[in-house]
Amino acid sequence: MPSASARFLLDSPSAHRQGESAARAVLAEALVHHPMSVTYGSRGRVLVLGPEAEAKAAAVRLQDVGLQTHVLADGRASVALQGHLGDFRVVGVHSDQSPPDAFDLVLDLSRPPLLAMELTPPGYFAPGDDPQRLEDALAELPELVGEFDKPRFFSYDPSICAHGARGLTGCTRCLDACPTLAIQDLGERIEIDPYLCQGGGSCATVCPTGAVRYDCPPPSVLLTALRHALRAYREIAPERPVVLLHGSEAGRAWLDSLASGLPEPVIPMELEEVGSAGLETWLCALAFGAASVALLITGETPPSVRRALAAEVALGRELLTALGYPAQALRMLEADGRAASGVLTGGEEVPADLPAAVSSPSTRSGPISTWPWITSGATRPGGASVRRCPRAPLSAQWISTPAPAPCACPALPCAPPKPSTTAAAPRIWILFRPTACNVACASPLAPRTP
Numbered sequence: 001m002p003s004a005s006a007r008f009l010l011d012s013p014s015a016h017r018q019g020e021s022a023a024r025a026v027l028a029e030a031l032v033h034h035p036m037s038v039t040y041g042s043r044g045r046v047l048v049l050g051p052e053a054e055a056k057a058a059a060v061r062l063q064d065v066g067l068q069t070h071v072l073a074d075g076r077a078s079v080a081l082q083g084h085l086g087d088f089r090v091v092g093v094h095s096d097q098s099p100p101d102a103f104d105l106v107l108d109l110s111r112p113p114l115l116a117m118e119l120t121p122p123g124y125f126a127p128g129d130d131p132q133r134l135e136d137a138l139a140e141l142p143e144l145v146g147e148f149d150k151p152r153f154f155s156y157d158p159s160i161c162a163h164g165a166r167g168l169t170g171c172t173r174c175l176d177a178c179p180t181l182a183i184q185d186l187g188e189r190i191e192i193d194p195y196l197c198q199g200g201g202s203c204a205t206v207c208p209t210g211a212v213r214y215d216c217p218p219p220s221v222l223l224t225a226l227r228h229a230l231r232a233y234r235e236i237a238p239e240r241p242v243v244l245l246h247g248s249e250a251g252r253a254w255l256d257s258l259a260s261g262l263p264e265p266v267i268p269m270e271l272e273e274v275g276s277a278g279l280e281t282w283l284c285a286l287a288f289g290a291a292s293v294a295l296l297i298t299g300e301t302p303p304s305v306r307r308a309l310a311a312e313v314a315l316g317r318e319l320l321t322a323l324g325y326p327a328q329a330l331r332m333l334e335a336d337g338r339a340a341s342g343v344l345t346g347g348e349e350v351p352a353d354l355p356a357a358v359s360s361p362s363t364r365s366g367p368i369s370t371w372p373w374i375t376s377g378a379t380r381p382g383g384a385s386v387r388r389c390p391r392a393p394l395s396a397q398w399i400s401t402p403a404p405a406p407c408a409c410p411a412l413p414c415a416p417p418k419p420s421t422t423a424a425a426p427r428i429w430i431l432f433r434p435t436a437c438n439v440a441c442a443s444p445l446a447p448r449t450p
Contacts, residue, residue: 254296
């Protein structure tokens with residue numbers, strides 16, 4: 001008889017399959033969200049860049065399907081390109097090749113391409129030396145004429161941003177994590193261009209204050225859906241499942257490619273992008289009843305997002321270790337087919353003795369993360385104690401008295417909210433101390449009873 005960690009989905013409806021179906025149904029209903037949107041307008045004006053012969057040949061093919069083209073050959077070193085679908089602009093062009101003021105689309109045949117960010121703007125194509133990518137671009141460009149809507153993936157509250165104040169530079173995490181270069185430094189705050197943003201979500205994942213929030217869906221919607229899905233699963237299936245977070249396109253394609261399905265017990269949860277769910281989601285999944293959490297990383301996951309997620313997973317593992325839980329309950333999984341052989345369900349699990357009562361405040365008091373607060377129902381013998389995690393800057397503290405003291409951040413002084421704790425129900429606070437900022441953020445994981 002195969003073990004639970006090695007069983008695969010079979011034709012007969014196992015308890016896991018019934019539970020997974022129930023969880024999927026809950027997620028499909030609960031994650032319906034209608035975010036604000038931004039609109040691109042394109043009239044089919046195409047700028048073709050690159051070696052003259054190649055650029056002119058491509059321009060002729062685009063003209064044959066009704067697009068307006070302008071060829072800008074050579075002189076690449078003096079050219080800069082800015083913008084997005086419907087509003088690309090060229091600066092630094094020699095007068096004899098001066099293009100119109102703006103273009104809707106760009107076909108860049110330069111080697112290397114003019115734009116070097118990890119995720120290029122909508123409407124920009126740089127096929128390089130790949131003939132098939134060139135053919136795909138020539139086929140797709142004519143389809144990008146008209147008006148196109150996409151979600152406005154984020155919201156930003158500058159009043160709690162720790163980027164800078166009083167002439168001091170503070171946090172730069174979102175700037176470092178953005179694969180599209182959509183975030184600009186404006187001194188004491190940042191600005192996010194909604195037309196360049198493509199919803200990677202790593203900016204919100206690494207933000208220590210909640211100033212940048214991912215809104216597709218908002219955290220409250222995502223966490224409510226996750227809690228209800230895990231409850232629906234466990235009402236049917238006896239085992240505690242692994243939650244597999246994956247992106248909407250490459251992740252779904254990888255799941256569809258598994259001929260024998262996912263191993264039991266795994267619940268896949270589709271996000272817009274895997275980087276859009278951070279530490280608060282992962283820890284809440286464990287507190288809501290998941291055995292472990294895995295992040296599916298595909299070939300389309302940008303390097304900056306990988307780095308951001310790896311850093312957050314490392315931080316989450318430190319928290320788990322400090323609280324007496326197995327660090328491997330948080331994992332990053334490369335989409336190379338290994339999950340089908342049991343990698344997903346072969347690791348350590350968070351024990352099932354985690355009592356959690358959840359409160360998700362709709363507003364913040366000061367620069368506190370939007371993470372829910374989960375309170376332990378057990379007492380801690382001997383009163384309050386402090387334990388440092390292996391790598392600074394991080395500490396975990398049992399609190400049986402009012403909230404921690406205000407931080408002394410010179411850029412953004414603040415005080416965390418006061419939790420209503422009692423000796424019978426201590427609350428754990430995880431204090432994050434970013435390098436240039438002492439902003440305190442509450443973590444939602446109850447301590448394990450000794």
